[in-house]
Structure formats: structure tokens, C-alpha cells
Amino acid sequence: MAPVATPFFFYLLSGIMLIGGILVITRKNPVHSALALIISLLAQAGLYLMLYAPFVAGVQIILYAGGIMVLFLFVIMLVSIDRSMRERQFNSQWIVGLIAALALGGLFIAVYLKGNGLLPERALPALEADNTQRVATMLYGQYMFAFEIASLLLLVAIIGAVVMAKKKI
């Protein structure tokens, strides 16, 4: 199945993603920031689908937008935001932070301009039917050790989060 209107969808999804990112860092209400981040994550899942990675897109929607952001919203509800919304939102070093970020942006532009010839475009296979099978074969085959380490990391994170949030240890 040939791809249709690729530039339109790319610019639309990346525009939604970047506007969502701008809304995350500029909103006063943390709930608004969380909702903007959810929109940005869903647009990024659309970009993953354009890159022929449907399994990663599904993981992004289920885990990131459906798990991590819900956790953020729970914690925002637990922490009282009324007082923080009346205070000053940007700290006193915002000029230095902006200059540092723009310097980093200049570095990115220099790297991408210089290295543009290193990525010659070749014909890409348009496969998407067995992406999940291939990911599973690699994940449980070549990357089995990293998989087990990731599960150990999640166990440590669960224990750590429960201990940190308890009233009496």
C-alpha cells in the first residue's frame, strides 16, 4: 500500500507535537501542561506510524499517554496547585537558561548542516505487517539480557516509589 500525502501528515503531526511542547512549558496550570503533553505524545505516536513502527506507536500510546501521564495527573491532584498558580512562574535565571538553550540549538543546526551528506537516502522497504513479530524476536533473542535488567529496574522503581510516598516507613 503506497503512502499518501506524506508531507502534509508529517508537517501536521510535527506541528501538533511542537505546539503541544510549547504549551507544556508555558502554561501556568499544571493540568493544562499535562493535557498538552498528552496531545504531544499522541502526535508523536502518529509520527512513529509514519516511520513504519506500529509496535512502538502502540507502546507509546498505552504506556506513555495512558500510564505515565495518568500518574502525573494523579500526583497533580494530590499536590495542591492553587498556591503555586498564584506565584511567579518563571525563575530568576530564565535569561541564562534561554541563552544556553539557543546555544544548544545553534550547535544542532551546525551539526545538521555539516553532516547532511552523511545520510544518503536509499530505497526503504514498506513493510509493516510483521513489525511486532520482528520486534519480539529481537527483544527476546538478542536483547534478552537488557529485557531482564529493565524488569529489575522496574521492580526497584516500584519499591522506591512506594517507600518514598509512605507516611511511616
Next chain:
Amino acid sequence: MLHITTLHYLVVGAGLFLLGVIGVLTRRNVVIVLMSIELILNAVNLNLVAFSRYWQGMPVRMGGGATALHGQIFSIFVITDAAAEAAVGLGILIAFFRNKETVNIDEVHLLKW
């Protein structure tokens, strides 16, 4: 500009990374700083998946081919790591809020000299 190459995805990822860095460096609310860190991790994920797609076009003897999905596997591990880090970070935030009743990152200065 109309033919979408790998560089387009890299530039979008770099833009998202810069937004996350600005959010970490300039905001005072701890929850929004944590969300900006999630933006940074997402930008890295976009780069990884874009390069994984690029490597599917390379010849097999160089490590490419249709089964070269290393970037996608890496991005799955990055998402897992982001979940663990968000859980622990928010637990620390809850513990800190219970003691000091504020989510202002300027108030975390008990270890200053």
C-alpha cells in the same frame, strides 16, 4: 522541503529537545520540570526510531536490512526507563510536598552552604 527525509525527523526531534531544555531551565514548578524531562526523552525516542527506519534501507552486510530494528528496541527501553524515573521522581515530590507544602523548586535549598 516536500520530500520528507530522515533529516526532517531529526530536526523536529531537536526542536522538541530544545523545548524540553528550556522547560527544565526556566520553570519553578517541579511537576512541569518533570514533564519537560519527559519531552526530552520523547525527542530522543523520535531520533532513535527515525534512524532505525533509515537503517532498514542500508545493505545487510553493513548491519541494515529489513530486520534491523535496533532503534525501535532501544526506544522501548527508553519508554520503560522514563516510566520508572517518573514514578520515583513523583514519589520524591510527594514526600517533599508533605514536609514543606510547596512545589516550588527554589524552596529545595536545605543542602545549600
